[in-house]
Amino acid sequence: xxxxxxxxxxxxxxxxxxxxxxxxxxxxxxxxxxxxxxxxxxxxxxxxxxxxxxxxxxxxxxxxxxxxxxxxxxxxxxxxxxxxxxxxxxxxxxxxxxxxxxxxxxxxxxxxx
Amino acid sequence: xxxxxxxxxxxxxxxxxxxxxxxxxxxxxxxxxxxxxxxxxxxxxxxxxxxxxxxxxxxxxxxxxxxxxxxxxxxxxxxxxxxxxxxxxxxxxxxxxxxxxxxxxxxxxxxxxx
Numbered sequence: 151x152x153x154x155x156x157x158x159x160x161x162x163x164x165x166x167x168x169x170x171x172x173x174x175x176x177x178x179x180x181x182x183x184x185x186x187x188x189x190x191x192x193x194x195x196x197x198x199x200x201x202x203x204x205x206x207x208x209x210x211x212x213x214x215x216x217x218x219x220x221x222x223x224x225x226x227x228x229x230x231x232x233x234x235x236x237x238x239x240x241x242x243x244x245x246x247x248x249x250x251x252x253x254x255x256x257x258x259x260x261x262x263x
Numbered sequence: 264x265x266x267x268x269x270x271x272x273x274x275x276x277x278x279x280x281x282x283x284x285x286x287x288x289x290x291x292x293x294x295x296x297x298x299x300x301x302x303x304x305x306x307x308x309x310x311x312x313x314x315x316x317x318x319x320x321x322x323x324x325x326x327x328x329x330x331x332x333x334x335x336x337x338x339x340x341x342x343x344x345x346x347x348x349x350x351x352x353x354x355x356x357x358x359x360x361x362x363x364x365x366x367x368x369x370x371x372x373x374x375x376x377x
Contacts (some may be wrong), residue, residue: 154306163328164271169342183364192352193307241306254306 154255156242163232163259170228171258182225184217184254186210193241199225210262215245232262266290267283269368274373276357280297282340284371286353289334293355298327300337301350309340343375 155174163169175182180201185193196215198206201222211217214232219225229236239259245252268287276282287294294315299307312325313320313336320327326339339346350372354365 192269192354192369193365194367195364198364207363231319244307252309254308256306258306 154244154253156255158242158257158258159256160259160261163261165234165262166228168228169232170226171240171242171260173222173225173227173242173244173255175242176246176253178224179243179244179246179253180222181247181252182219183227183243183245184227184255185243187239187241187257188237196240198225205233229260232260234261234262236260237262252260264289266370267353267368269351269353269365269371271371272369273372273374276343276373278375278377279342279343282338282347282355282372282373282375284338284340284351284353286336286338287334288336288366290311290355292357293333293366295356296327296329296336297354297356298325299352299367301352302348302369307352319354334358340373343373345375345377346376348373348375353360 162179180233182199183251187193195208197217199219202219212228217227239257243252244252266289276362297312298310300310301307311322311325311327313329327335350370352370353368
């Protein structure tokens with residue numbers, strides 16, 4: 151297993167466009183998390199899946215954000231009508247049981263111009 | 264308001280000496296704490312954790328101390344090595360660490376000089 155994979159690694163988009171990121175977790179992991187990290191800050195929680203069920207969402211996840219995890223495997227995070235404030239590193243993590251076994255991907259860096 | 268605070272943005276230590284990274288929290292519901300290390304262009308990597316029922320957890324060169332009454336934890340790295348140079352994040356969770364989200368601090372950049 152190659153670990154948690156995130157694609158694309160970098161995305162530059164114009165304000166107002168929609169973007170979609172993909173996360174492929176470690177295959178046997180049933181928990182999947184999305185975090186966002188801006189410059190000088192620690193990662194901030196966005197949402198959490200257990201299998202295909204989205205169990206928790208942060209208030210940071212506005213109506214423009216949507217995440218899915220069909221069939222409990224890979225996950226997508228879509229941002230509609232991007233704004234400059236959406237520019238950040240979007241991190242995905244997965245685990246089987248809990249946080250001590252969680253692995254983060256390398257992230258997708260989004261730049262909104 | 265920041266629930267997990269790492270007040271030192273950076274720390275510089277000589278190789279072979281002890282590195283001490285500090286973390287304070289405000290939410291008394293937190294009862295599980297983790298430290299992550301992050302190299303540039305990589306995702307955070309889990310380092311060590313501690314449950315609130317303990318006051319110390321050790322793993323090789325890394326030891327985490329928890330002072331619940333002071334709502335303070337620290338990570339000790341002994342001896343420090345140049346490869347330890349990275350950003351270290353403290354994170355906290357309410358629960359036993361098996362679910363839910365983590366609250367991260369802003370991180371401390373550790374530089375270990377040869």
